[in-house]
Amino acid sequence: MAALSSAKRVVIKIGSALLVDKKTGDLRSEWLVGLAEDVKMLRDRGVDVILVSSGSIALGRGVLGLPRTELPLEQSQAAAAVGQIRLARAYEEVLAPHGIKTGQVLVTLEDSADRRRYLNSRATLATLIGFGVVPIVNENDTVATDEIRYGDNDRMAAQIAVTVGADQLILLSDVDGFYSANPQIDPTAVRYDTVSDITPEIEAMAGDAGSGLSKGGMKTKVMAAKTATASGCAMAITEGSVMRPISALENGANCTWFLAQTDPQVARKRWISAMKPQGVLMLDAGAAEALKRGKSLLPAGVTSVIGSFGRGDPVELRSPEGHALGMGLTRYTADEARVIRGHRSDEIEVLLGYPGRAALIHRDDMAI
Incomplete structure (x- = not known):
């Protein structure tokens, strides 16, 4: 079983049914205060925490007096616009007394499907975490349409966990784990403590019912x-409606752990190395040695740029002798890379006419 005490970076997903009272449409303030205490507990242990929170539409309904039924797209987007302000303020109010800063991050499916936007999201979240901020991530329901939306925050939370390299993801739910059948209608249903492999049989056991x-x-x-x-x-x-649900999980509350198949960094390196390169960067000897020591690739170490590629595209990295060193996701287009190659990072703004990132390829976006 995965131990929460061993986590270094945790994503916690909070559903709207936990945040918002179904009958009144009001925020469950006392529950949110308890969650903030759990976040403080994790932070005191040096754990990075990212919250993926639903609730903007549910909160906006109450403000606008909309019914708790399926809404037309334009009304749903309007409710999200109103509710996002309340949601962000609510998290700030409960975490600020603990000395914890918060930042709102709104995403759509395109932010993970498009490599350039994915890298931008990853960089933004990494910077927030580096500043000690707890990011509050939600789908940007004010602009997302059916074609560019996740559709549910469970999958979005998983994608955010992958993006930030989290080692644990906790879904706070209205059920206390994964069952062999729906326990509400099947008295023989059995809860799994752990799932080590998601087989077709496991997938077939999953129901598809949601709360109101x-x-x-x-x-x-x-x-x-x-x-x-x-x-x-x-x-x-795990069951999320209890007070301080993360503490309850640590103290043995019912749950199901789906076990990781590999290390997050190893998985990311494999993903990058399997990509088809869109171009080639030729490196000098110093840069080639620096990459082998786990350093980022700076423009100064690039001697030649081959091919046509965009920001976020995979490129092959080669030694001065032409030997393949690995793959990386570039932060600059091919044309930009040609302009800044061989130059110091502090010259980028002068060369391009706008500020850019210091590394042409960050070490986290590289497989050597």
Whole structure:
């Protein structure tokens, strides 16, 4: 079983049914205060915490007086716009007394499907975490349409966990784990303590029922588990409505852990190395040696740029002798790379006419 005490970076997913009272549409303030205490507990242990939170539409409904039924797209987006302000303020108010800063990050499916936007999201989240901020991530429901939305925050939470390299993802749910059948209708249903491999049989056991204010079901949770565990992130499903649910999980509350299949960094390196390169960067001897020591690739170490590629595209890295060293996701286009190659990072703004990132390829986006 995965131990929460061993975690270094944790993503916690909070559904709208936990945050918002189904009958009144009001925020469950006391529960949120307890969650903040759990976040403080993790932070005091040196754990990075990222919250993926639903609730903007549910909160916006109450403000706008909209019914708790399926809404037309434009009304749903309007409710999200109103609710996002309340949601961000609510998290700030409960975490600030603990000395914890928060930042709102709104994403759509395109932010993970497009490599350039994926790298930008990854860099933003990494910077926030580096500043000691707890990111509050939600889908950007004000602009997302059916074509560019995740559709549920379980899968979005898994994608965020992969993006930030989390080693554990906790889905706070209205059920206390994964069962062999729906326990509400089948008295013989058995809860799994751990799932080491998501087989077709496990997938077939997943139901698809959601609560009144949320869209997630067990099927989406299993899909989230497949994404997370394949990327080296263990995932837990546990009852979230109790006070201080993370403390309850640590103290032995019922749950199901889906075990990670590999280390997050190893999984990411494999993913990058399997990509088809869109171009080639030729390096000088100093840069080639620096990469072998785990350093980022700076423009000064690039001697030649071959091919046409965009930001976020995979490129092959070669030694002065032409030997392949590895693959990396570039932060600059081929044309930009040609302009800044051989120059110091502090010259980038003068050369391009706008500020850029110091590294042409960051070490986290490289497989050597």
